[in-house]
Amino acid sequence: MEPLGREFFRQDTVKVAKALIGKLLEVDRIRMRIVETEAYKDDQASHARTYTERSRLMFETYGHIYVYLVYGMYHCLNITTDEGPGAVLIRxxxxxxxxxxxxxxxxxxxTLKDNGQPLGRRFRILDDGQEPEIGTSERIGIRKDTHLRWRFYSKERQHPHR
DNA sequence: TACTGGATTCACT
DNA sequence: GTGAATCCAGTAA
Structure with missing residues (x-):
C-alpha cells in the first residue's frame, strides 16, 4: 500500500478534503481511517487571510503538516494543499x-513540535483501495463572502452524529 | 509591551 | 443551550 505522494495535495483544497475521506492516516505506526475533514480555502476568517510566520506554510507548501493551538488547549492537525493558501483540517x-x-x-x-514537516516522516496518508463513502458535505460559516469552508463526513460518521 | 480572541471540548443547567 | 478553561500569534501602540 503506497502512501499518497506530496503531489496529490497540490490540487484544489476542496477536492483534497473530499478525497481524504476514507483514506488512512498513519502516525508513527498507528493507522486510522479519516472520517471527517474540513477545507480551508481563500477563507477571510481563517489563518490564510494574511501572510504571517504562522500561516506561511499554507501559502508556500502543499503536503506538509500544519499544526496550531486553539483556545490555548487544543491542537489541530492540518495538511497544506493547493498552490495558493489552503489546508485541510483533519476533524x-x-x-x-x-x-x-x-x-x-x-x-x-x-503538538506544535510536528508543525511544518512534510508528509512521509511521522505522518503518511495511505489509500487501501476502499471506496470512500461520503456521507454528507456542508458549507460552514455565516458570511457567504468570507467563510469558505467545506466539511465532509464519511457515511458512518454522519449517521450517529449531530 | 499589552491586549484580544480563537478551525474546541467539557461540565454545567 | 450556555459558559469556562487556557495560551499564543497577530495586531496596535
Missing amino acids: ALDGEGCDGPGKLCRKLDI
Whole structure:
C-alpha cells in the first residue's frame, strides 16, 4: 500500500478534503481511517487571510503538516494543499477518542513540535483501495463572502452524529 | 509591551 | 443551550 505522494495535495483544497475521506492516516505506526475533514480555502476568517510566520506554510507548501493551538488547549492537525493558501483540517478519525480535531491530536500526541514537516516522516496518508463513502458535505460559516469552508463526513460518521 | 480572541471540548443547567 | 478553561500569534501602540 503506497502512501499518497506530496503531489496529490497540490490540487484544489476542496477536492483534497473530499478525497481524504476514507483514506488512512498513519502516525508513527498507528493507522486510522479519516472520517471527517474540513477545507480551508481563500477563507477571510481563517489563518490564510494574511501572510504571517504562522500561516506561511499554507501559502508556500502543499503536503506538509500544519499544526496550531486553539483556545490555548487544543491542537489541530492540518495538511497544506493547493498552490495558493489552503489546508485541510483533519476533524475526526475512526478510532476511540478521535472524534474531534482537538481530541485526535491529544490521542496521537500531535503538538506544535510536528508543525511544518512534510508528509512521509511521522505522518503518511495511505489509500487501501476502499471506496470512500461520503456521507454528507456542508458549507460552514455565516458570511457567504468570507467563510469558505467545506466539511465532509464519511457515511458512518454522519449517521450517529449531530 | 499589552491586549484580544480563537478551525474546541467539557461540565454545567 | 450556555459558559469556562487556557495560551499564543497577530495586531496596535
